[in-house]
Amino acid sequence: xxxxxxxxxxxxxxxxxxxxxxxxxxxxxxxxxxxxxxxxxxxxxxxxxxxxxxxxxxxxxxxxxxxxxxxxxxxxxxxxxxxxxxxxxxxxxxxxxxxxxxxxxxxxxxxxxxxxxxxxxxxxxxxxxxxxxxxxxxxxxxxxxxxxxxxxxxxxxxxxxxxxxxxxxxxxxxxxxxxxxxxxxxxxxxxxxxxxxxxxxxxxxxxxxxxxxxxxxxxxxxxxxxxxxxxxxxxxxxxxxxxxxxxxxxxxxxxxxxxxxxxxxxxxxxxxxxxxxxxxxxxxxxxxxxxxxxxxxxxxxxxxxxxxxxxxxx
Amino acid sequence: xxxxxxxxxxxxxxxxxxxxxxxxxxxxxxxxxxxxxxxxxxxxxxxxxxxxxxxxxxxxxxxxxxxxxxxxxxxxxxxxxxxxxxxxxxxxxxxxxxxxxx
Numbered sequence: 001x002x003x004x005x006x007x008x009x010x011x012x013x014x015x016x017x018x019x020x021x022x023x024x025x026x027x028x029x030x031x032x033x034x035x036x037x038x039x040x041x042x043x044x045x046x047x048x049x050x051x052x053x054x055x056x057x058x059x060x061x062x063x064x065x066x067x068x069x070x071x072x073x074x075x076x077x078x079x080x081x082x083x084x085x086x087x088x089x090x091x092x093x094x095x096x097x098x099x100x101x102x103x104x105x106x107x108x109x110x111x112x113x114x115x116x117x118x119x120x121x122x123x124x125x126x127x128x129x130x131x132x133x134x135x136x137x138x139x140x141x142x143x144x145x146x147x148x149x150x151x152x153x154x155x156x157x158x159x160x161x162x163x164x165x166x167x168x169x170x171x172x173x174x175x176x177x178x179x180x181x182x183x184x185x186x187x188x189x190x191x192x193x194x195x196x197x198x199x200x201x202x203x204x205x206x207x208x209x210x211x212x213x214x215x216x217x218x219x220x221x222x223x224x225x226x227x228x229x230x231x232x233x234x235x236x237x238x239x240x241x242x243x244x245x246x247x248x249x250x251x252x253x254x255x256x257x258x259x260x261x262x263x264x265x266x267x268x269x270x271x272x273x274x275x276x277x278x279x280x281x282x283x284x285x286x287x288x289x290x291x292x293x294x295x296x297x298x299x300x301x302x303x304x305x306x307x308x309x310x311x312x313x314x
Numbered sequence: 315x316x317x318x319x320x321x322x323x324x325x326x327x328x329x330x331x332x333x334x335x336x337x338x339x340x341x342x343x344x345x346x347x348x349x350x351x352x353x354x355x356x357x358x359x360x361x362x363x364x365x366x367x368x369x370x371x372x373x374x375x376x377x378x379x380x381x382x383x384x385x386x387x388x389x390x391x392x393x394x395x396x397x398x399x400x401x402x403x404x405x406x407x408x409x410x411x412x413x414x415x416x
Contacts, residue, residue: 224369225405232376232407240380244373302386312383 006143006251006287007065013139013148014058017155020132021051024125024158031121037112038105039165039192040121042098046158046199047125049094053087053154057147064147064250077249080147081213087150088207095196095203102192109185115169115176122166129159144286145251146213150206157202161195219246219253219285226284227255230277237261237273239297239313255281256291262314263296270294317345324355327392331363334371334398343374346389350382357382358392359411367398372405379410 133155140149168191315332391411
């Protein structure tokens, strides 16, 4: 089976994500045992989801790259959107669970054991997250994979979350040093609450956009513009275009439209026109499948009258 | 979105204000189709007050151009905002609508 370079980029991203998530979960698990912090528990939960999603993503990307078969005529690209939805829904679930937990802890605050270890953990994990996000974003841009892009957003979000939790440890340490020990137990659940709210909005957006992609949403604006560029580049070769439809399935994009050509040109000429247009669109939009239906003009134009002059598209 | 028209012999100027995207493109398309049915030779588009033009808006302009050619008429842009100009230039359709200043 031929593997294209876009699949190589997605596989690289998934492997980096998988490796980083294993490291993150191990570090956060150790820190949770030592620090007894609710905020770190939230962070660990999010990383655990990340790890699970990375494993699913690993198999999904493999599946998405499978060629179309008699049972799945358009391939398996949509599995990537299923992955995105899954990621969004699970993150929302964790955030809601943690909001209720943090609210309980605000009513019954607990002192965290080793804030310095917590702070050190947050610095290390947020560095891993931002480094991972940088690389995964790079691969997402190269592969144009929505699932990898979602993974990069997740990584960056985790980086901010760890950063926010790190700040809460700094605040707790400062409060302890200044004799405000009675306030510091509220910082941890407060931070967990903030982080949970912070997670909900992008997770909801992620799940929503993936859901619409599953419902055959059109390709993104850049690709739409690219199609119009190619149509305008060949504008003198055809009478009209109509019924332009696009959809995406993972990294794959599907474009179809009808091309109206003069009714009395040869089939060979008409084929050359549509073939040139198809190849041009494919060059501009990677992993794109183009279907052009050629329709002969119905003669309902001014050029059927001899006084108008010859048809400009012949 | 606001549209207003001004006749000048066999020419007509259609002034469009606002955004030219999926929320307005089909109203503008229908309007242009109606105007091209009238006894005019050239339809000038005043896009000076267009804030944003999306791919759907560009698609409507290309269709209008094709529709005009079919009727042996012309659709030209008399004036255009900087933002819309950049967009049409990027797609490469600006020369299709280039004519004398109006």
